[in-house]
Amino acid sequence: MTMPTTASGNRGLQLEQGLIFELNTPGMTAVDLPPAPKVAERLGGLKNTKAIGLPGLSEPDVVRHYTRLSQKNYSIDSGFYPLGSCTMKHNPRLNEKMARLPGFADIHPFQPLSTVQGALELIDTCAQWLKELTGMTAVAMSPAAGAHGELCGLMCIKSAHEANGQGHRKIVLVPESAHGTNPATAALCGYTVEAIPANAEGRVDVAALKAHLRPQDGKMEIAAVMITNPNTCGLFERDCIAIAEAVHAAGAYFYMDGANYNAIVARLRIADLGVDAMHINLHKTFSTPHGGGGPGAGPTVLSAKLAPFAPVPMVVTAGSGFDVEEHAGHGEARQSYGRMKGYHGQFGVFVRAVAYMMAMGVDGLKQASGDAVLNANYLLARLSAELTPAFDGPCMHEAVFDDRFLKGTGVSTLDIAKALIDEGVHPPTMYFPLVVHGALLMEPTETESKATLDQFVNSLLSLARKAKSGTAEAMFKASPQLAPRRRLDETKAARKPVLRWLPPAGNHEGNGDTKREAAE
């Protein structure tokens, strides 16, 4: 069967859609406004006299535009999304409804505090859940995402070292298998990074770590160790308590990257592992939506040693209500390193997370981590029939396979991923962690049924058999064939970047057009 061609380029429900700039009807708008009162402008000669260059569309055309765009997206609402290390679980609509209550959505960050006591209570409620679940002393609520939470943790650590006369410590140890954000964060905090190798079973090589923790030329230069646990290979770092002890004995701090906290939530308290700081991705563990890239929130729990250095703002109790410490250097923020985010943090994300926590309850959260780990181990067990697991099980919330099963077939991990698109599932994370050759990292999450997992397993086993048959290489290289687009030329995109729309040559109206030459 060959694909019929159509005059429109559309294929049934797959509808082509131009850019808004190509749908322009000059002067058209989808927003009618009341007339402005007649006044003498007070713009001090700074009125813009040039056209901006924005297109005009009517409301029906705008709604149709974005509806068509949305239909070119895969999403957790529409199907299985086992993207390892990303925790694509169901996002309850109750959370959206709660975040839109006027008392939460329509409040301003600088209203008198007497008029926003419910908002401060909401932040405090979220903080209390996080502290109770982790057993940690304090939580900094303002970090905007996971990487921002890492930065918060390392800033606390650097501040603590400086307060203790240990400001000369300039090195952070990070395992080779870490997310890229870990070394990038350490660099933003003014640290240099040394990599710790993994052992054959996919965990931190404790002997190598301890060797790094020895003083160099009589000086101790290690400020902190950042370890993701469960790690990016989907394994729990069994030796984490011994690691924490060794790190502390060296006068350094233990940062645990909480990207995978969803695997262990409500099962143990990370304070009992000797952790000094850990960020929690509310958009993973606590099910706030990823929104095509964000926003998230990365509150960072802190040990008693680091708590004094936490950033402002801090919600504090005051009599029967709440107050906010908004300035470093005062009250509970005496030793705070300062502010890292505007206003009160990702408040709308906190509302969604609290709605989820309340709905799940501590028993539901424990069941969730159990089902997440059960689902991952089920994939590991069933897929091992044809695929090659990178490590022995049991795994935690995600299972990683290497590409040994594809050896000699001419088919790559990328090809398998693209063929899965035609099977109607979002591919797993590819080529990460870096320590696994041709990695396929799968995180099913707890919100998938056994039937969904079985269908995915059948698809993937069938693809693996096809690859091994040696007769389907061309099909793999040509996939995906049934998606809104076939493989896109990423080299071309990077070599000659086109990062914005520009009007056709000859049309020189609008803010951007004079720059046409520069942008080409």
Add this chain to the structure above:
Amino acid sequence: MRYLPLSESNRRDMLNVIGAGSVDELFRDLPKAALASARFTLPTTASEIEVERTLSTMAARNLNCGAAPSFLGAGNYRHHTPASMDYIIQRGEFLTAYTPYQPEISQGTLQAIFEFQTQVALITGMEIANASMYDGATACAEGVAMAARLTKRTSALVSGNVHPHYRDVTATCMKFLDVAVECLAPDPTGVEDLIGRISDEHACVVVQTPGFFGHLKDYTALAEACHAAGALLVVCVTEPVALGLITPPGHMGADIVVGEGQSLAGPMSFGGPGVGLFATREKFLRQMPGRLAGETTDEDGRRGWVLTLSTREQHIRREKATSNICTNSGLIALAFSTHMTLLGEAGFTRLAQLNHAMAVTLAERVEKLPGVKLLPNAFFNEFALRLPKPAAGVVEALAARKILGGVPASRFYPTYPELANVLLLTVTETNTAADIDALVAALKEVLS
């Protein structure tokens, strides 16, 4: 639990396939002592109606801005958002998608980012823009860090008309990178001299338009002075609606424009999440932080979009990346972009004109009140007033009359007695003539 689809019999069948006796057995790598000591004093599962009751009660303890005349700004603005905007961002295909790493099945998000990048470049008057940062304040810190990388210099000069949170976040982040941030004193009267302070050691000068105290200024001469000293001009925009009416930073010579898109992107939500805007010149592209969507073609030659130039980013470049940012503000950027698309050129400029006209209406009335001085000569929809008494008390007294009557400067600058009487007032299209009457009448009472 309604969010968990596995039945008990599913679990048993799956454990059999795995060859494990229980789910707990799968957690055998966790330290036994930690498992044994784990006790949690937390509520158990709750039905939807119970959660809704609890949270609605909590929300009702806040005075929402729709329930009282509200004149709050200072970086966060209440605007009307079209119903179709919120509908579009709640479509599951946008709401529940991840970062578009698989472009063949993410063209919707990618095209929307490309359109967003173009819109941000157009309104700021810049050549290129990225896919978003966390918020305006963190975008400002990233802008200064980028200027330091580009110029290989280690100090920055920040105007007293920059939002104090932008200034504080920048100072915090730069402290850890050993970049000295010289913050000028808050400048409610708009008289500071920046040009005279620029040295050839500055990586950049940071200003804001409209300024924190409302001033509109022409930064063309400042940009020239920066460039003469080998420094870059970073311009912050906390109220992008202004760009529908005023000269954009790019036309004044800005090198980097950072800002907050919240005012066009939906509810204030107590200040977050917002969306950081980041625009610059094409020649600085390789030092830009954050994701970028770029145009390309697929194997059939059809136009499409991908994430591109990721060799700047943490997942490829690790400690040598331009930033550690991963998750950004994708959905809020989509809200911003959708609203801009709904407005179009005509709607955007009319919205800006309406905001300004409403603000002038209020300014003309309050500047006639005895003892009150309007501080900026030129402003957009927000201005600072010097009152005859401390602004914090005035705001409390107005709140007692169920009017959210502006933001006192002392909220940001508690240690500056000269700012105690300074009040920031904002007027937008959400305010009615009756709101303005109510505020003026209440101010008369409170100030007398």
